Amino acid sequence: MHETLLPREFLGGRLRRMHLHDLAAFQAYRSLPELGRYQGWSPMSDTEALEFLDDVHRAPLFMPGHWVQLGIAEPESDALIGDIGLYLSEDGAAGEVGFTLQPASQGRGVATHAVREALQLFFSATGVARVLGITDERNIPSIKLLERVGFKFIESRQVVFRGEPCTERVYALPRNDG
Numbered sequence: 584m585h586e587t588l589l590p591r592e593f594l595g596g597r598l599r600r601m602h603l604h605d606l607a608a609f610q611a612y613r614s615l616p617e618l619g620r621y622q623g624w625s626p627m628s629d630t631e632a633l634e635f636l637d638d639v640h641r642a643p644l645f646m647p648g649h650w651v652q653l654g655i656a657e658p659e660s661d662a663l664i665g666d667i668g669l670y671l672s673e674d675g676a677a678g679e680v681g682f683t684l685q686p687a688s689q690g691r692g693v694a695t696h697a698v699r700e701a702l703q704l705f706f707s708a709t710g711v712a713r714v715l716g717i718t719d720e721r722n723i724p725s726i727k728l729l730e731r732v733g734f735k736f737i738e739s740r741q742v743v744f745r746g747e748p749c750t751e752r753v754y755a756l757p758r759n760d761g
Contacts, residue, residue, distance in 0.1 A: 593700040608663040612685035
């Protein structure tokens with residue numbers, strides 16, 4: 584149903600399905616401790632990563648109650664440089680976004696443009712009323728990205744993440760059909 588929606592070009596990159604041939608690039612950035620510090624994922628073995636890449640490649644886009652991962656790729660080489668996760672709630676009314684970009688590609692606006700493009704796709708393909716972005720208060724680059732894209736701070740939560748107390752900041756972006 585949604586297969587014609589990808590790939591999507593944006594300034595500085597491309598959103599696309601992730602593939603098995605992305606294994607080396609995926610493992611390179613997903614194994615960096617500084618990149619995974621505030622993420623809900625953990626590094627995987629190559630076998631686990633191949634299974635994950637195969638699953639996300641074949642998964643239907645925007646199924647209620649499921650996350651979908653979209654690859655962020657270089658526009659010329661199509662090399663994977665990051666990924667964006669989009670979650671559609673069971674009732675289809677709300678979503679959540681998460682994003683990861685390799686350090687060498689950071690600081691050029693690629694993640695901001697990729698997240699904007701992914702959100703446009705998500706809003707156009709679903710009926711979500713709003714999307715949440717949830718991040719650790721120490722993750723300043725993610726907070727700044729969410730704010731640049733138009734998310735508004737709605738609350739702080741005290742949580743335990745990976746055995747450590749922390750404060751999550753919750754941001755929301757409402758559907759804007761105007």
